[in-house]
Structures are given as C-alpha cells and as structure tokens.
Amino acid sequence: MPIPVTKQSVAPKRLLLRHVVRDQIRDAIMDGTLKPGETLQDEALQEWLGTSRTPIRDALNELARVGLIEMEPNRYTRVAMLPSDSEALEALAVLGVIYGGAAAIAIPVLTTAQARELDKLLSQAIAGVEDADADRIRENVLTAYGKLVEHSKNTLLIKLSRETIDGLAYKIRVARLVQILDSESTVRFLKELSAAIGERDGLRGRRATDELFQLPNSRPGEEALAR
Known part of the structure; x- marks a missing residue:
C-alpha cells in the first residue's frame, strides 16, 4: 500500500491507543485516502502511524467488524x-x-443553536444535490444526521450508531446514488426536513427522512398519532 504523505504520529491521549489508530485508519478509508480493495500492510501502517503492530491489528479487527476492512487469514x-x-x-x-x-427523538428538543447548525448543513447538502457534488452531499447529510443522533441523548441509539454507521455509510456510493435518485425529489425532502427542524416537528422529520432514504412513508396508526 502507498502510505499517506503525512505521517500520523499517535500522540498520547486518554483514549486507548487502538482507538486512536482505528479512527485514523477509518478517516483515511472514508475520505478515500485508502482506496476500496487496497491491501493494507502492517509495516506500511506502522511507518505511517508511528506505532507498533499490536494496536494496528486490534484497530483493523474492529474495522473489520463494522465492514470497512476485509480480512482473510x-x-x-x-x-x-x-x-x-x-x-x-x-x-x-x-x-x-x-x-x-x-x-x-431529537427534533422536538433541539435548541435554537442546534437547529441553526442543522439548517446550514442541510443548505449545503441541497447545494451539493443541485451541483451533483457527491462528496458535498455525503459530508453534509451524514454530518447533519450524526448531529441528530447526538442531540437525541438516547444512549442506546448513540451506541448503535457508533457501531454501525461507518460500515453502512461506506456502502453508499453517493456518486452512483446521485445518478439513481431523483435530484428534484431529494432537494424537496431535504427542504422538508429543514422545515420540520424549524417547527420542531419530530414526526414530520421522520417522514422526510423516510422519503430521503427511500423507505415506505406510511405506517399503520401514524395518522392517528399525528392527530
């Protein structure tokens, strides 16, 4: 593997060393520095990260569990x-x-500052859709929803998200989805989500999310709950 240009010497932190290494490798995968299918060599990773083999192998095992790494002994x-x-x-x-x-869960309890931050992220995502900029769409949509997970303050949801989101997000090839999905509808759903945030309407926000992520929008009993 060609190692990244910038060495990432692992500075002492309160986090476990394998978690620091894991996050650095994860970021390199998610931003495309490490390419799909690229072979990862312990020696090259040690040179890049400036650490020993053990935390690297531990990190790779964790990343394999979430689907970012493939390993065959x-x-x-x-x-x-x-x-x-x-x-x-x-x-x-x-x-x-x-x-x-x-x-x-999160939309009804958002603060004004949190809602404003989310609105900016969604505006950037809409601009990305209009420009067919896959990276801009991915970054802003995933960041916005990551914020909603955090703002939910639901510890189980946050834990589930941390354990699964990276692997799922990696599977979404936004450049291809831009071709598959209707950009006009995507913009409409993002605007609907923004409006739901402005009104602190969690049910409306969930419906907009269902549409955005191509889920069936109607659930039994939902209309009764809305009344």
Missing part, C-alpha cells in the same frame, strides 16, 4: 470492496431506519 487484509447498486440501496434503507428514529 494468511491471505490478505484490505479495504472493503465497494458494494453493488442493490447493496448500496439496502444500506441506504438501514441508515434511514436509524436516522428516522434519531429525527423523531
């Missing part, structure tokens, strides 16, 4: 391959289930 350790279109759409739906719950 005595054969290879590599960045996960990109999924098919159908797998990407399945991952999109699962993300929608998690994020829809976050929207329903």
Whole structure:
C-alpha cells in the first residue's frame, strides 16, 4: 500500500491507543485516502502511524467488524470492496431506519443553536444535490444526521450508531446514488426536513427522512398519532 504523505504520529491521549489508530485508519478509508480493495500492510501502517503492530491489528479487527476492512487469514487484509447498486440501496434503507428514529427523538428538543447548525448543513447538502457534488452531499447529510443522533441523548441509539454507521455509510456510493435518485425529489425532502427542524416537528422529520432514504412513508396508526 502507498502510505499517506503525512505521517500520523499517535500522540498520547486518554483514549486507548487502538482507538486512536482505528479512527485514523477509518478517516483515511472514508475520505478515500485508502482506496476500496487496497491491501493494507502492517509495516506500511506502522511507518505511517508511528506505532507498533499490536494496536494496528486490534484497530483493523474492529474495522473489520463494522465492514470497512476485509480480512482473510494468511491471505490478505484490505479495504472493503465497494458494494453493488442493490447493496448500496439496502444500506441506504438501514441508515434511514436509524436516522428516522434519531429525527423523531431529537427534533422536538433541539435548541435554537442546534437547529441553526442543522439548517446550514442541510443548505449545503441541497447545494451539493443541485451541483451533483457527491462528496458535498455525503459530508453534509451524514454530518447533519450524526448531529441528530447526538442531540437525541438516547444512549442506546448513540451506541448503535457508533457501531454501525461507518460500515453502512461506506456502502453508499453517493456518486452512483446521485445518478439513481431523483435530484428534484431529494432537494424537496431535504427542504422538508429543514422545515420540520424549524417547527420542531419530530414526526414530520421522520417522514422526510423516510422519503430521503427511500423507505415506505406510511405506517399503520401514524395518522392517528399525528392527530
């Protein structure tokens, strides 16, 4: 593997060393520095991260569990391959289930500052859709929903998100989804989510999320709950 240009010497932190290493490798995968299918060599990772083999192997094992790394003993350790279109759409739906719950819980209790921050992120996402800028869409939509998860203050939801979101988000090839999904509808759903945030309407925010992530929008009893 070609090691990144900038060495990432691991400074002492209160976090466990393997977690620091894990986050640095994860970030390199998510931002494309480490490419899908790229073989990961212990020696190159040690040189890049400036640490020993043990925390690196521990970190790789954690990343394998969430789906960012593929490992075959005595054969290879590599960045996960990109999924098919159908797998990407399945991952999109699962993300929608998690994020829809976050929207329903968090939106009614958002502070003014939190709502303003989310509105800015969604505005950037809308601009990304209009410009067909996949990276801008991905960054701002995932960041916005990550904030909603945090603002939910639901410890189980936050834990579930931390354990699953990276692997699911990696499977979503936004550049391909931009081609598959209707940009006009996507903009409309993002604006609907922004309006729901402005009104602190959690149910409306969940519905907008269902639409955005291609989930069925109607649930039994939902209309009764809305009244």
